[in-house]
Amino acid sequence: MFAFSPPRPSLSPELLATLRPVSLAKSRTLPLGEPWRALVPGAGLRRGSTVVVEAPVGLGGLSLALSLLSEASTQGHWAAVVGVDDPGVLAMAELGVDLRRVLFVPRPRGAWAESAADLLDGVDLLLVRPPSRAAHGAARRLMDRVRERGTVLVVLSEPRGPWPLPADLFFSVTQAEWVASSRLDARYLTVRVSGRGEAVHGGEHVVVVPNRHGRAEAR
Amino acid sequence: MERLLALWIESLATEQPDGSTTRDTLALLDALSELCPFSEAVRLGLFVLPVRGPSRFFGGLDAVVRVVRQCVLDVVGAEPSLGVAEGLFCAELAAHEKVVVPLGASDAFRRSQPLSVLGRKDLATTCSRLGLHTLGAFADLETARVAERFNKHALTLHAVARGELSELEGQRDLRLARRLAQLRGEEDLFEEQGGFFGQRGDGDDRADAAAHRVRRRLGADAIVVANLRGGRGPEDRATLVPWGSPPVSVRDLAPWPGQLGAPSPATTLVHPVPLQLRDGANRPVVMSARGSLSAEPTAVIFSSPLRREIIWYAGPWPLVERWWSRHRRRAHVQMVLASGEALLVVAESSRWWLVGIYD
Numbered sequence: 001m002f003a004f005s006p007p008r009p010s011l012s013p014e015l016l017a018t019l020r021p022v023s024l025a026k027s028r029t030l031p032l033g034e035p036w037r038a039l040v041p042g043a044g045l046r047r048g049s050t051v052v053v054e055a056p057v058g059l060g061g062l063s064l065a066l067s068l069l070s071e072a073s074t075q076g077h078w079a080a081v082v083g084v085d086d087p088g089v090l091a092m093a094e095l096g097v098d099l100r101r102v103l104f105v106p107r108p109r110g111a112w113a114e115s116a117a118d119l120l121d122g123v124d125l126l127l128v129r130p131p132s133r134a135a136h137g138a139a140r141r142l143m144d145r146v147r148e149r150g151t152v153l154v155v156l157s158e159p160r161g162p163w164p165l166p167a168d169l170f171f172s173v174t175q176a177e178w179v180a181s182s183r184l185d186a187r188y189l190t191v192r193v194s195g196r197g198e199a200v201h202g203g204e205h206v207v208v209v210p211n212r213h214g215r216a217e218a219r
Numbered sequence: 220m221e222r223l224l225a226l227w228i229e230s231l232a233t234e235q236p237d238g239s240t241t242r243d244t245l246a247l248l249d250a251l252s253e254l255c256p257f258s259e260a261v262r263l264g265l266f267v268l269p270v271r272g273p274s275r276f277f278g279g280l281d282a283v284v285r286v287v288r289q290c291v292l293d294v295v296g297a298e299p300s301l302g303v304a305e306g307l308f309c310a311e312l313a314a315h316e317k318v319v320v321p322l323g324a325s326d327a328f329r330r331s332q333p334l335s336v337l338g339r340k341d342l343a344t345t346c347s348r349l350g351l352h353t354l355g356a357f358a359d360l361e362t363a364r365v366a367e368r369f370n371k372h373a374l375t376l377h378a379v380a381r382g383e384l385s386e387l388e389g390q391r392d393l394r395l396a397r398r399l400a401q402l403r404g405e406e407d408l409f410e411e412q413g414g415f416f417g418q419r420g421d422g423d424d425r426a427d428a429a430a431h432r433v434r435r436r437l438g439a440d441a442i443v444v445a446n447l448r449g450g451r452g453p454e455d456r457a458t459l460v461p462w463g464s465p466p467v468s469v470r471d472l473a474p475w476p477g478q479l480g481a482p483s484p485a486t487t488l489v490h491p492v493p494l495q496l497r498d499g500a501n502r503p504v505v506m507s508a509r510g511s512l513s514a515e516p517t518a519v520i521f522s523s524p525l526r527r528e529i530i531w532y533a534g535p536w537p538l539v540e541r542w543w544s545r546h547r548r549r550a551h552v553q554m555v556l557a558s559g560e561a562l563l564v565v566a567e568s569s570r571w572w573l574v575g576i577y578d
Contacts, residue, residue, distance in 0.1 A: 058560030058578045062485040078426045088487040088575060089445040089459065099445040101422075103430055104459060108437065115433050115441075122429020124422075178555050183533045184482065184577065187561070214481035 030124055030152055033071035033096060035207045035218035039193050040169065045072070045125075047150040050143050052163045055156075055173035060189045062129075063091065063209045064171060065156045067216035069125050070096035072152075077124040080105070083112050084129050084156070094214025113138040120149050127154045133161040140165060169195040174204070185212045188219065220385045220440065222322070223267045224283065225310035226251075226291060227300040232264025243295055245399050250294045254286060257458075260399065262392035267310055270303060280319065304328060306385030312336060326382055330355030337376045338387065342369065354380040375435075384439050393463070430462050439463075459489075479536065479551055484563050484575030491572035494564065495520045496529075496552075506550055506566040510537030519554065519562070521573075528557040535566060 029044030037043040045051060051068065055061025062084065069079045074096055080103040081087055087106065093099055103123065108115040116128050126146070130139075134157075143165060146153040157163045175190035192204050209216040231247070234240050244260055251258035251268060258268040273283045284301055291299040302313025304320035309329050313320050320328045332354045334343040345368075351357050358380040365377045378384040433442045443459040496504040498514035505513045512535060520526050535550035550566045563575035 058558070058576060060578065062578045066485060076422065078422050080429070084486075086486050086488050087445075087459070088483055088485045090483040090487070091485045092445070094481045094483055101426070102445060103426060103433075103462065104443045104445070105433055105437070105441055106443065106459070107441070111436060114436060118432040118436060119429045122426045122432075176559050178531070178559075178561055180531055180533065180553075180555065183480070184553050184555070184561055186482075187577070210482035212481065214483060 028150075030072040030077060031075055032068065033074075033216065035205075035216060036068060038218065039205055041195075045152045046168065047124075047152060048147040049168035050146060050153045050155065050165075051169040051171070052155045052157060052167035053171045053173075054159060054162065055176075057158060059173050059176040060187055060209055061156055061158075061173055063095070063187075063216075064173065064189065064191070065127055065154055066092055066097060067095050067209055068154055069102075069127060070216070072125055073098040073101055077101070078103070078122065079125040079127065080116075080119040080123045081127045082108055082116050082119065082129070083131065084127070091210070091214060094210065096215060113142055116142055116153075117145060120145055120151050123151065125152050125154065127156065129156040130161075130163075134164060136164045139163060166196065169193075186210065220306035220309075220325070220382075222270050222303065222305050223307060223310040224270045224287060224301065224303050225307075225314035226266040226287065227302075227311070227314040228264050228266070228291065228295060228297055229300075230297045231295065234263060241398060241402060244395075245402050247291065247294045248399065250290050251287070254290060260395055261307065261311075261390065262395055265311060265314075267307060284319075306382070307390060308379055308384075308386050311390065329380070329382060330358060337379065338389075339372075339376065342373055342376065345369075358382075378435075378438070386439050391463075434462065479563075482577070484561075484577045486576040486578050488574055488576075491565065491574045493522060494571050494573050496564075496571055505569045506535055506537075510535055510550055516552075516554070519556070519564075527560075529554050530557050531555040 028047050029042050030047065032040055032044050045068070053061050053065040053068070055064065066081075069092075073079050078101045079097070082105045084104070085106045087104055089099055092102070103119065105115045105119070112128065112130055113134075116126060119126055128142075134155075143153065155163050155167070170193070172192040172194075173189055174192055175188075177188045178184060179186045179188065186208050187210060188206055189209050190204055190206050206219045207216065208219055211217050228247075231240055231244055240263060244263060247266065248258060248260045251266060255268045255273045257272075258266060260266055268287070270280060270283055274280045277283045277286055280303065284303075288299060288301060291297065300314045300317050302310060302316060302318055302320070304310045304313040305325040309320065309325045312332060313328070330353060334346050334352065334354060334357060336354070337343070346352070346357055351360070357377065360377070362374070362377060365373055372388075375384065375388055379387055430442050440461050442462040444462050446458045446460050496516035497518045497520060498504050499517050500514075501518075502514065504516045507513065516529050516532055518526055518528055532552055532554040534552035536552075537550040552564050552566065553561065554564065555561045561577035562573060563577070565572045565574050
């Protein structure tokens, strides 16, 4: 009986221009920038979720993980970076991260999980590079607290020392290729995106991180 | 903890009604910054600068001490008390005693100090009744016992005594940097760069509280924030400063001509790693005074027997710049290795250093 679309009320163009789609989920996600918006359901990072970025050493994992912070930080969200011992803050600025709202704990020594937990209440995004192999229990506790607090946890790991638990969203760098002229211009990363629950636009994508302005973009 | 040279200048420690103290402080800070860009006015009368870099440049610690002393004499006309030790707390004590604490001896130096150096009479009195007269004896108390017997404030002092915190609360005057910036007429820039000191929201307070928690757990130097400054390479422009320390002056923020452009390496090594470049015949590649390479580099060798093939390189981009001096000659080279990693290396005279990884 209702299998037809009811006629839409006609609205004035001025009014139409001010409307925006209903987005209840908005406050429950943190915004993502290009090129990730098109590859992730809801075009954002769901609060309380865990994102794992896995890449072989030196093949762009850190740049990719940092690029996930940029849009949210630009929009006023705080982020913390734990266990990245010598962060290139200039590269972060180029990626679009607002450095005024980033706390760094470069060398948490043995206490990476504790430091991460200390920061959870204070930031919306938490990027963690655990030392070698993270213990199952510590990972579990951290993910539970992240879910409870509504923070987004971004874990940077290597295939040799994978994060011991399944992630809500998983980025795996399978290939990195530099394009160079008289200097390094851009890096093409082949990234496999997968996840659980909602429909992730899975499969392999080639993205540019960084491009010649230091930003991340779609190919 | 960072090894610091502390300068105590008695005549600058008390504010004069005519404002000359702040003016002299600014003049001295500017002069010291010419010698070492990381010089800092901690509070009136107390200045510090890290000694690692300058020692290498000026040819040893004694040379740095001599240069700094002369600088103070020239600018302020007063004899400074100088001291070197690890961490702000020890460095200030060393300055008052006019000693250089040898590398690795800061712990023993701190432990031998009387309790009065913590600046809390009540604590010193109570401890001396318990038979504790030195920081070492106080440090050896179990943290739980200190928590039982004293208030929360004493726990921070205990952490300082144990060397877990590198500075006393109140040792820094956080408003001094702002006053100096005002004097320079830089207030607006300061606000923008400060972030932490500008307009505050709810999120800022939450972040502050979180930073405090980490600081209590790991010490004052463990939590840092970014500070962008001028300089030609990413390793010069990007600095991390302890959270809560005053922002560095932003005079140099304008892009420098000849600065290495984007993209910048995602990892910028605070302590560059020495390496060698080899040519096809396995001879070391050196940079000439005119800034050209002796041969095409084909392999990079780290100090371990680790050897990697170079598949592409660009540069050198030689730079004569004013950093420690007006005549520091360096050159950047970018390279991609067969494994897919990209590196940024710097040639400084005949030596090569890894300064960045595009990871």
